[in-house]
Amino acid sequence: MNKIKTIFHPIIIFIGVQVAWIIMMAIWIWWYLKNRQDFKAFAERLQPELFANDLNWVVLLEGCFLMILILGGFYVIFLFWNKQAKLNQLQSNFVSSMTHELKSPLASIQLYLETLKYHDVSREESRDFVETMLNDTERLSGLIENILRSSHPDPRNMQNEFQPVDLKAFLEDVVEGHLPQFRENTIELVKDLTSVPTIMMDKRSMRMVFNNLMSNALRYTLSTRDASVTVRLIADDRNCHISFEDKGIGLNERERKRIFRKFYRVSMPETQNIVGAGLGLYISSEIVKSHGGRITVASGGKGKGSTFTITLPLSGVPAPSWWEQISAPLKMTFGHGSGGN
DSSP states (O other): OHHHHHHTOHHHHHHHHHHHHHHHHHHHHHHHHHHHHHHHHHHHHHOGGGSOSSOOHHHHHHHHHHHHHHHHHHHHHHHHHHHHHHHHHHHHHHHHHHHHHHHHHHHHHHHHHHHHHHSOOOHHHHHHHHHHHHHHHHHHHHHHHHHHHHHSSOGGGSOOOOEEEOHHHHHHHHHHTTHHHHHHTTOEEEEEEOOOOOEEEOHHHHHHHHHHHHHHHHHTSOOOTTOEEEEEEEEOSSEEEEEEEEOSSOOOHHHHHHTTSTTOOOOSGGGTTOOOOSOHHHHHHHHHHHTTOEEEEEEOSTTSOEEEEEEEETTOOOOOOHHHHHHHHHHHHHTOOOOOO
């Protein structure tokens, strides 16, 4: 079965068609020239002046042009078919991951509610159950928010409410919400936060970004003796830099280039059981861009961890250019949003 799939792989088929086209082209030219030679020999025996000595290039070029058009049409069909196959695969992966992402917290909430309903539990246990359920509902809320953001024609043009924010205090509050997960996974949290000038940002959107990066650092950090996640905040004359450094599975060069695409997920044996929909980093990238910043990733390779760094301007969000002001309504009208893949 695998051999059959390999034979009918799109790339194998495309290469086969190329080879077949070259062979057909050579056979057709050989047939044309041979028939012309035969016709010339026949004409010379009857009446030589009836045969033109110059080679009829028009017929030859017309045939070649027709073959090229056929090849071009097949190439265009191949490109669209290949793109559609990738979209179908993305859709299948998205539905599969969404099913798991939605069912897991719901099953957890249902289990704790049934426990509270049918069993007598202590006050401390009830508090732990409620805290776990609140975390699950927050996870569901974040997932739904990511889906809504990704379905918007242009996530960067979603309405933001910018306000002055003390970034150090804001980051400490976000990190505080993840402390139970650090304790549960026995991962050390290292904070290196320096005070920076107040900057303008949309707190709701940036909280989503920080939560996404914190969750990724926790998910992809293996629980070992020296497992840790470091959150840093520094500033220079123009920008502030927020980095999330983990000692997880790491990324190779190919994955670093694709990690911010919509629905893209790192595919390796270590990540098969890690939940995720491939939307968090894409949404985070679009939100940071709407704040006039950028997000980058660095990694030493497989097994050497990753560092995601957000750079935001201290001077505030830059005003949109004249082209952005003109193109934004057109994007909203015709639906030309950003896309991954």
